[in-house]
Amino acid sequence: MHILAAPALASAFVLSLGCFTSDLDPTQIGVFACNDDPGGECPDGQSCINGRCEGEDPPTVAVGFPEDEQDIGLGDGAIGSMRTVSMTVTGTLEIVPTGGDHVFGEGHLEISVDGTAPIIVESGAGVVGVDVQVANTVGPHRISVKSIRNDGVPYDHEGSTSNRLFWISDGMTPLVGIKSPWPGEEFPLDATEIEVTAAVTPVFALQAANPLGNPEILTGHIHLYYAQSIEMCIADPVCDMNYLATIVAPDMPMGTSGTQTVTLTSSGAGTFPVSVVLRNINHSLYLHDPDPGVEGDEFPQLDEVGILRR
Numbered sequence: 001m002h003i004l005a006a007p008a009l010a011s012a013f014v015l016s017l018g019c020f021t022s023d024l025d026p027t028q029i030g031v032f033a034c035n036d037d038p039g040g041e042c043p044d045g046q047s048c049i050n051g052r053c054e055g056e057d058p059p060t061v062a063v064g065f066p067e068d069e070q071d072i073g074l075g076d077g078a079i080g081s082m083r084t085v086s087m088t089v090t091g092t093l094e095i096v097p098t099g100g101d102h103v104f105g106e107g108h109l110e111i112s113v114d115g116t117a118p119i120i121v122e123s124g125a126g127v128v129g130v131d132v133q134v135a136n137t138v139g140p141h142r143i144s145v146k147s148i149r150n151d152g153v154p155y156d157h158e159g160s161t162s163n164r165l166f167w168i169s170d171g172m173t174p175l176v177g178i179k180s181p182w183p184g185e186e187f188p189l190d191a192t193e194i195e196v197t198a199a200v201t202p203v204f205a206l207q208a209a210n211p212l213g214n215p216e217i218l219t220g221h222i223h224l225y226y227a228q229s230i231e232m233c234i235a236d237p238v239c240d241m242n243y244l245a246t247i248v249a250p251d252m253p254m255g256t257s258g259t260q261t262v263t264l265t266s267s268g269a270g271t272f273p274v275s276v277v278l279r280n281i282n283h284s285l286y287l288h289d290p291d292p293g294v295e296g297d298e299f300p301q302l303d304e305v306g307i308l309r310r
Contacts, residue, residue: 034053035051047157049156049157050153050156050157056105057092060091061093061145062159063088063162064089064090066085067166068164068166069179071169071171071202073169081136083136084131084134085113088128089121089127089130090128092105093105094107095128096108097123098148101151102153107147107148108122109121109145109148112143113132113133113141114135119132136168137168138168138169139303140176141166141168142183145163146160165199169201173290173301174278174288176222176302177200177276178197178198178303179198180197182305183305184307185307187264187307188310189269189310191309192264193264194274195261197257197258200256201255202255203218204218204219205218206221206247206256208221209279209282210282215286216281220279221281222258222278223245223277223279224243224260224262224276225242225276226264226272226274227265229273269309270310271308272309274305277300286301287299288300
C-alpha cells in the first residue's frame, strides 16, 4: 500500500490532526504527485502526466498531412529552394494563447520541420491547417508537433507529441529514412537496447540478404550503424563490416518499413548518430546514379539521426 503525496503543507496539516479528510482523497485530479517508481503510481482510472495524477482524458495531437511515409514530390520549385507545405494537425488539445496559469487540457502547439526553430500555433480547433517551410530536397523529411501547457511546460504523456516522416522524391531515386528513434530522443546510459525502424520509398524492395547472390535492380536491405561517422565508415571496409544489424521486410514487395532491436555499444554520455544505409542483396553498397544518361558519380543512399545518452 502506498500514499500519494499531496502538497507538503496541506499534508502536514491534515496528518497533524490525526484524521482523514477530503484533502487526501486519492480520487482528486491534478493534486497528487506520481512517478514511475514502485508505489508512485496513480489510482485506477487516472494517468500520471507531468508528475501529477490526472483523471480527465489527456489532450492529444496528430499530424494529418503529410500522411505517414507520403511522397509529396519535388513539385515545380527549384531543387534546394524552400517551399510551402500546407500541413494539418488534429487532436483534442484546446489550443489557446501562450502564457498564463496551467489548465489541464489547454495549451498551444510547437511545430518544427527537419529540426528548425518551431512555429507556435495559438488558435484553432478540429483540423488545424498550418503552412510550414520545407527545403525542396530529395530525401526523407520530418515534422514534429508538440503540445505545450499554458506555462510553457511540454505535456509528457503518450499522444502529446506526433512525429511524421515523409518523402520528397523525384520518383526514381530509392530513399531510406529512420522513423524511430526520433532526432534528439533521449536514452539513459543504462539502456543497452533500442528499437530502430527504417523505411524505404516504394521503388525499392527490402529483401533478405544473400551473401552469394548477385545485385538486383532496386532490391536489397538496410545496414544499421551506431556511433559512426557514416560516410567515412562505409568507405572503410573494416568499419563498414561492423554494422549492427540488417533491416528487411520480405513479406512486402516494395516500399515499406522494418524494425530491428539492436544493442548499443558503451559510448558514455553525449549525442551519437544512428545511421542506415541501403545495400544490395549480397551486402555490397547500393549506389545510385541520379542521371544514368550522363556519365558521372554514383551515390550511396543513407540517413542519420542523433540520439542523446545521459
